[in-house]
Amino acid sequence: MEQPSVAQQVLEYLKRKPYAHEAIEQEIVNFSALARQAAEEMRIGNVETVKAALIRHSKKIRKEKKNREKKIIQLLQQAHFSIKNKIVSIHSSTPLSVDAIAYSKTPSGYMYFLDEQNAKKIKQKHINHWLAIIHIKSSINIEQTPGVAAFILSALASEDINVFHLMDCREDTFLVIKEYDAPLAFKALSEKLRV
Secondary structure, eight states, X not given: OOOOOHHHHHHHHHHHOHHHHHHHHTTOOOHXXXXXXXXXXXXXXXXXXXXXXXXXXXXXXXHHHHHHHHHHHHHHHTSEEEEEEEEEEEEESSOOOOOOSEEEEETTEEEXXXXXXXXXXXXXXXXXXXXXXXXXXXXXXXXXXXXXXHHHHHHHHXXXXXXXXXXXXXXXXXXXXXXXXXXXXXXXXXXXXXX
């Protein structure tokens, strides 16, 4: 079997190293240091050849990121965002008959998200209070647009906002966060979409 070229090996290496890929996208990589590390891991003797392949691939990686991000921003600029506060979450091992805003079934049970007022009638042990839901209503094109969830989660993580639950079904995306994070979350997302 023919040995893949150094360029092909470097491309495969970058696919297995998301942190290196991210550093290249952000233009914060030291190519000499990365080439030495990659050459050692791939057992390639010529570090300069690895460095040259990294630099060539980096141009393509940055261009692809820019195009992908542009598509995501265009899609999300057309979406409708809303935030609902005074939400509680209920985890149950069995289905419940509740008026939920959103719910999901997982192998470990059911997660329900409902208005605080509706939750008062329910006798459950696992009720979490003081939550909010960000609802993003986008076009059906979201299904063919890779990276939308990563873009949103990255924008929120950059502000130290934790997403406790993410539900996505076709055009509807629901992000469950702490209620006190809701104003900052909305601001962070709207700033990311202003270009």
